[in-house]
Amino acid sequence: MLVDRLIPLSPKQPASNGPCFFYLLCILGVLSLLILAVSFFNERISEKLVSSGPVFAGGILVLNIVNIVCGKFALLPVLFFPSLDRIFEVFINDRELLGECVLSSFKLLLYGYAIGGSLGLLTGILIGFNKTFSYWMDPFTKIIGPIPPTSWSPLVLSLFSTSYQAAIFMITLSVWFPITIMTSNGIRNISQAYFEVADTFGAKKLYKILHVGIPAALPSVFLGLFYATTGSFVTLITAEMFGCKLGIGWYLNWQKSMMLYANVYAGLILLALLCNIALKFLFVFREKALNWQKGVIKW
Amino acid sequence: MVGEIKIENVSKSFVNPDKTSVTALENISLNVEAGSFVSLIGPSGCGKTTLLRAISGLGLADEGQIYVDDEPVKGPGADRGFAFQQSNLYPWLTIKENIAFGLKARGIYKEKKSDVDEYIEMVNLKGFENSYPHQLSGGMNQRASLARALVGKPKVLLLDEPLGALDAFTRMNMQDEILKIQHLHSITMIMVTHDVDEAVYLSDRVVIMTPRPAKVEEVIDIQLSRPRARGSQDFIQYRTKILKILNYAGENKEPEYYL
Incomplete structure (x- = not known):
């Protein structure tokens, strides 16, 4: 806060409407004081604070350096490196548009992830268990898989009636491939003994798939889900640039073409936040589903 | 017979x-x-x-x-139980779920629930029902594996x-255990x-x-x-x-x- 208030802004930086970065710091400051207060009464939060304190301090330090280099002394081209005040100002000024963009992107992602995820699981399981299916599917995955989903855009845009559908298709593809590969790989690596045990109890094929194959392959499936999540964000941004009327990717592209780099940065921050939230969800989900792995592998 | x-x-x-x-x-x-x-x-x-x-x-x-x-x-088939060299318990199931696996696979778990507890007791694993296999010793896992093979009452x-990987003392105990089971259920x-x-x-x-x-x-x-x-x-x-x-x-x- 002191750094932000005491060092005057470089005259080269265009002025913002208000000290938005300072507001953010104030919010952060109040929050951390609150957490500190709670930590005196709560053992768990206290422990967490001790372990994650240095990282937070480091983050603030980085923000300070960025603030000094870009904002206060304007050591880098002002056009491309706006002051933090102006970046965080965007969250206030553009909040409605950004909100809509996030919602639109989230919807797109959800559709793509749901379709791609379930299709990927299905094909992965079929490839893993069915030799004939694997034989015919293998060249297909080998050819389609390595092609970046976004490079389908010209074809896809003419195939689908709306660019929205095209975007869903590309995200679906980017999710489908890693999940298919990791699921089928996971199934193929299951020890034969697990199936033989089930055989000696007279288990049916479907029962073996559901109660031996899938649980045993689940760690690998989750790996696929992680790849799919990060991949789907990359595809999302590119797909939205092609003709969507809303979404973070569209927003980034639009603001870049208007040379409003403060808005671009704000969009990027938002994107990072979204991606992290998605990954966090996945981690919590994994923790629930793969609780048994704790102690078997380095968690 | x-x-x-x-x-x-x-x-x-x-x-x-x-x-x-x-x-x-x-x-x-x-x-x-x-x-x-x-x-x-x-x-x-x-x-x-x-x-x-x-x-x-x-x-x-x-x-x-x-x-x-x-x-x-x-x-x-379920009429012939098999005790493997390794315990081959499913790591994602608890000891109890592992032992119940064969019954569930045949869809007769509901009627035979009490059998699972009985066999857990017989192989001296009471108190470890909800542990995962990796939390127990090799001998305990092998006992659980034996219970799993036996709970469906195979002919x-x-x-x-199945005792190859165990230490001499556990091995001798298990041998007596196996004889007891064989005698009991012929x-x-x-x-x-x-x-x-x-x-x-x-x-x-x-x-x-x-x-x-x-x-x-x-x-x-x-x-x-x-x-x-x-x-x-x-x-x-x-x-x-x-x-x-x-x-x-x-x-x-x-x-x-x-x-």
């Missing part, structure tokens, strides 16, 4: 990666009385496990036929050296082992097999009263006799290394 096994002229061969074929079993015939305990003993790699898997249906014979209570073996239990048991003492201690009959291709070298009836004393004169005589035959059967016939 149920659980009589007839093995008639069974042969089986495998194809190596280099396309050569290896005969694992050659013309084996053997009858196992219902409710008896039979050990298969012989040099390692001689095809004992192959025979056991053929009885279980996990690996069918090329020629000949195996009958369990006059029913030909066509594939694995026949096939044991593929299950026919066939065990593959390398341990002559174990074979003499447990079996009604010991089947000595020759190395590749496996044939039945000799069948020895162990006529000792139970419980058997491991140090008694008769016990040691049986042991010496089997060891002699095993030497004759080819183990250490030629030195394995030349200097």
Whole structure:
């Protein structure tokens, strides 16, 4: 806060409407004081604070350096490196548009992830268990898989009636491939003994798939889900640039073409936040589903 | 009594990666009385496990036929339990869920719920029902595995050296445990082992097999009263006799290394 208030802004930086970065710091400051207060009464939060304190301090330090280099002394081209005040100002000024963009992107992602995820699981399981299916599917995955989903855009845009559908298709593809590969790989690596045990109890094929194959392959499936999540964000941004009327990717592209780099940065921050939230969800989900792995592998 | 096994002229061969074929079993015939305990003993790699898997249906014979209570073996089934060399418990299931797996697979878990608890108690794992396999010792896992194989009340239990990986004390305890179970439920048991003492201690009959291709070298009836004393004169005589035959059967016939 002191750094932000005491060092005057470089005259080269265009002025913002208000000290938005300072507001953010104030919010952060109040929050951390609150957490500190709670930590005196709560053992768990206290422990967490001790372990994650240095990282937070480091983050603030980085923000300070960025603030000094870009904002206060304007050591880098002002056009491309706006002051933090102006970046965080965007969250206030553009909040409605950004909100809509996030919602639109989230919807797109959800559709793509749901379709791609379930299709990927299905094909992965079929490839893993069915030799004939694997034989015919293998060249297909080998050819389609390595092609970046976004490079389908010209074809896809003419195939689908709306660019929205095209975007869903590309995200679906980017999710489908890693999940298919990791699921089928996971199934193929299951020890034969697990199936033989089930055989000696007279288990049916479907029962073996559901109660031996899938649980045993689940760690690998989750790996696929992680790849799919990060991949789907990359595809999302590119797909939205092609003709969507809303979404973070569209927003980034639009603001870049208007040379409003403060808005671009704000969009990027938002994107990072979204991606992290998605990954966090996945981690919590994994923790629930793969609780048994704790102690078997380095968690 | 149920659980009589007839093995008639069974042969089986495998194809190596280099396309050569290896005969694992050659013309084996053997009858196992219902409710008896039979050990298969012989040099390692001689095809004992192959025979056991053929009885279980996990690996069918090329020629000949195996009958369990006059029913030909066509594939694995719940009437023949199998205790593997490793415990092979499912790491994603708790001990109790593992033991209940076979019942659930057959859709009879609801009626047999109490059996699971009974068997957990029998193998002394009460208090560990909700642990995962990796949290327990090898011996405990092997006991759980045995309970899993037994809880469905199979007519026949096939044991593929399930005690091989255990320390001497746990092993002896488990041997008594197995005998108790066999006596209680009169299950026919066939065990593959390398341990002559174990074979003499447990079996009604010991089947000595020759190395590749496996044939039945000799069948020895162990006529000792139970419980058997491991140090008694008769016990040691049986042991010496089997060891002699095993030497004759080819183990250490030629030195394995030349200097």
